[in-house]
Amino acid sequence: MNQRIFHVLEYKKIIDQLSNQAASTLGKERALALKPSTELDEVIQWQKETDEAAQVIRLKGHVPLGGIFDIKPSLKRTTIGGVLSPVECLDVASTVYGGRQLKRFVEDMEEPEMPILRELVEGIVPLHELERKIRGCIDDHGGVMDGASDKLRTIRSKIRTSESRVRDKMETFTRSKTKMLSDAIVTIRNERYVLPVKQEYRGSIGGIVHDQSASGATLFIEPQVVVDLNNQLQEARVQERQEVERILTELSQEIAEEQHALYFNVGILAHVDFMFARAKLGREMKASMPKMNDQGRVNIKQARHPLIASEEVVPNDIEMGVDFTSIVITGPNTGGKTVTLKLLGLFTLMAQSGLQVPAMDGCELGVFEQVFADIGDEQSIEQSLSTFSSHMTNIVGILKHVNDRTLVLFDELGAGTDPQEGAALAMSILDEVVSRGARVIATTHYPELKAYSYNREGVTNASVEFDIQTLKPTYRLLIGVPGRSNAFEISRRLGLDESIIETAKQQVGVDSQSVENMIASLEESTRNAEQDYETAERTLTASEELYHDLQTQWRQFEDKREQLYKKAEAKAEKAVEKARQEAEEIVHQLRQMKNQAEIKDHEWIEARKALDEAKPELASKKNEDTKPQAGRGTKELKSGDEVKLLTLNQQGVVLEQTNSNEYQVQVGVMKIKAKRKELEFIKAKQPYKEKPMATVKGKGYHVKTELDLRGERYEEALNQLEKYIDDALLANYPSVSIIHGKGTGALRTAVQNYAKNHRQITSYRAGGMNEGGSGVTVLELR
Structure with missing residues (x-):
């Protein structure tokens, strides 16, 4: 390409x-x-x-x-x-x-x-093994670890020991020779530890001078007493580098393998x-996968140019390769014609590169051997070529390679020269390219090309829509409708005198005026058709959804009916089998009675009655589950009622009614939502009788110094606690004990949370060993 x-x-x-x-x-x-x-x-x-x-x-x-x-x-x-x-x-x-x-x-x-x-x-x-070896030698920061080898671990241990000994020696100088040093620190020069000594004390500290400051006032001296230690340190560092090099060489060889x-x-x-x-x-x-073909078919819906901002781009539909292979787009400047050309060309390149394209699902694009484009003003000053000449040079090159597997994009075909000659040349070039079977999209200003598609097979017109009310292009592509000049309408809206406009219309040929009227009629028909299509599509979509819903419901009904039939058959077979067994037992009894010497009348009567009762009751016998039972599905439940949860065979208490047929039930420490039919009423909530905790004696109150909440339900326990604290405060007790037991700890947590939020309770603590331990909470009162 x-x-x-x-x-x-x-x-x-x-x-x-x-x-x-x-x-x-x-x-x-x-x-x-x-x-x-x-x-x-x-x-x-x-x-x-x-x-x-x-x-x-x-x-x-x-x-x-x-x-x-x-x-x-x-x-x-x-x-x-x-x-x-x-x-x-x-x-x-x-x-x-x-x-x-x-x-x-x-x-x-x-x-x-x-x-x-x-x-x-x-x-x-x-x-795995290669990764394990590398990770075992090199840390996450790219450093060789001590554990990479035993030798490296020993060398580095020696280095740390030597460094410690050197620093200890040097620090004795920083403490004792402070006035001779420019700064009381130990520094490094040429990988050796040195001291910053003032120039005038050079002879006072013997050793090797490794460097001096820029001013010359400070000399960096390695004291003689640490020279040997520094030498040992340097030797150890050389050994370290050699060992690291050996480890890396070994790892590199394993990687090479x-x-x-x-x-x-x-x-x-x-x-x-x-x-x-x-x-x-x-x-x-927000792209989708295109369906690819090698027949040159293109069908993309709501295509958006990928290089235009999403809030600015206008989606368009482009179709070609079935009823027509070429499109001629006419319309005003800045209407979006060139963008449409680039859109299709770029979509083709993206799709043939394995990229998805920003359009609706189900789009289709062709695979072309070549994509050619003559777009934009490419005049060359250096080559002394005009706009027309540069276009023609490019088109000549394109025509040398066009075949039936080629996509050609012409922008302003025939522009830059005399309008009549340019239009004739444009039609001739289009005829040549179309005759070779290529897929072509061309844009033009020439009115002569508006009727081009009516005289050519496989060619259709298109235009970019222009809004007369706002005097702005909508950038929507209308396939099948040629563009028309809006000069008269625009001039009228801009305030040009009507008489001038009428005079201008008289100057326009009858044929041109007829073409403009035809285009206007086509545009209106296209808009109406699009609106009707959208309405029909919405209706069709709603009908399909309703049809699918009805199909689903009908299948569910059929499945449920089949299940009921099978269940009824199984139940009938079971009932018949049971009746058969009972009948056989009765016959066996009759035979035994027959063998006896004498059969009494009442025995015959009882046996006959048992045989009559052995017949199965199918249609006449109602399902036991549908019979109302006492307390099950009939009585309205209230908060606090005790019930039995039939699905778990456990007793609980109704907390609240969540909807018309559902209740929330407390079963032990669990809260469960259950249907009314799953609950069996046991007894109603007993009205709470408040027990006096304090009695008045004279001018004071008498109340116990402890409250036992064991066995009480959560809400009732909190009510009793609140009343008890009020009575204890009135009795002026400094502290009280609340007995809640150990259990799950829920009641203890509730008591302590209540104590935290009560203004008259200064603190709380668990009971001591002789006070009941963690089963008791002691409250300190104000």
Whole structure:
């Protein structure tokens, strides 16, 4: 495909957006190298990959692609004997771990419709042992750990000991020779510990001068007493570097041994990251997967240009390749004609690159071998070419390659020259391109081309709508309706004298005026047809929903009826079997009675009666579940009533009625919602009789110093507690004991929460060993 089209249609901007969606440099590299494919099978495969990745994002919200690096340069160095740095080794381990995480993520997904992704990650090699060795030697910050080898641990221990001894020696100087030092600190020069000594005391501290300050007033001297210690320290550091180098060399060799598996893993991770980058871009654009074909069919609904802001873009429908293969768009400037050309061209490039397009579901696009465009003013001052000449040069080049698998976009065809010659040339060029079977969209100002489609098979007119009331374009594309000049209507709305407008109309030819009237009529008919279509579509949608609802309800009714039939048959069979058994037992008894010497009359009568009663009662016998039972489903329940929850066979207390046929019931520590038919009434709530806790004696109150709440229900316990505290305060008690027991702790928590919020209770505590322990709470009163 020609490279110029990528620039004209701004394809690179889409690629830049795609690369920003990649999670790793591997995915970015693939995105930046993306080019449209011209093979239908390859394009369909790419679209399936993107759609599968989009399903994963929709279902899971994310995919674990973090910690993946482009380790190909590092692998290449190991193959030629290079030694990797700790950070490079850590990147290898991180990439191995990232691949294993991705593989586990895909394998754990319950959705089976992920064949492409499952096949890809199946090839990832886990490499547990290599990752374990790298992680055992290098920490998360890229440093070689002491535990990488026993020798390294010993060397570093020696380094820390030597450093400690050097610092101890040096600090004796900082304490005793303070006046000789520029600053009482120990510093480092040339990897050796030194002291900042004033110039005049140079001879007072013997040692080696390693550096001096910019002014020369301070010398950095290594005292003679620490030279040997510093030498030992330097030797240990050299040994450390050698051991680290040996460890990294060993790790690099092990990485080199697994280079084929690592290259394979990196390829899979790059492919998966690229898949999900395409899916993320589609989600950001609110795009859908197009259906691809190689017959040049295009059918897109509510298409939005991906490079125009969502709040500004106007969706449009474009269709071609079935009833017609070419569209000629006419209309005013700045009406959206050029945007329509670029929209279709860019959609084609995106779809052939495996990207989803921002349009409604079910859109269809063709796969073309070439996409050509002649858009914009491309006159060249350097080449001394006019606008017309530059257009013609480009069109000549296009005509050399046009065939039946080509999409051609012409903007202002034939512009830049004499209108009559330009219009004739435009029609001739369109005839040539259409005759070769190409798919063509062309825009023009020439009125002669408005009637072009009426004389050509496979060509249709289109226009961009213009609102006469607001004097602004609506940017809506109207296929089948040519554009018309709105000069007279616009002039009238802007205040031009009516007589001038009428004179101008007389100057216009009868044919032109007829064409304008025809176009106006077509526009009105198109708008009415669109409104009728929208109304019919809404009605059809509502009817389909109603039809599906009725079908669902009918199936449910049939299923329920079938279940009832089966249940009734089973019950009847059971009843008949029971009757048969009873009859056989009666016959057996009769035979025994017959064998006796004498059969009494009343025995015969009783046996006959038992035989008559053995017949099954099916239709006449009502289901026992439908019989009203005392206290079950008949009596209205109230808060506080004691009931039996039949589904659990447990007793409880009604808390409240949540709706007309549902109650909330307290069963032990649980609160359960139950239907009325599931509850059996036991007894009504007993009216609470307040027991006097305090009695008046003379001018004072008499009340116990403790309150026993054990066995009381939650609400009743709080009521008694509140009344008791009031009485205790009136009795002027300094403290009282509340006995609540241990149990589940709910009553104890309630008492303590009440104490926290009561202004007259200064504090509370659990009872002591001789006061009842945690089963008692002692309250201190004001």
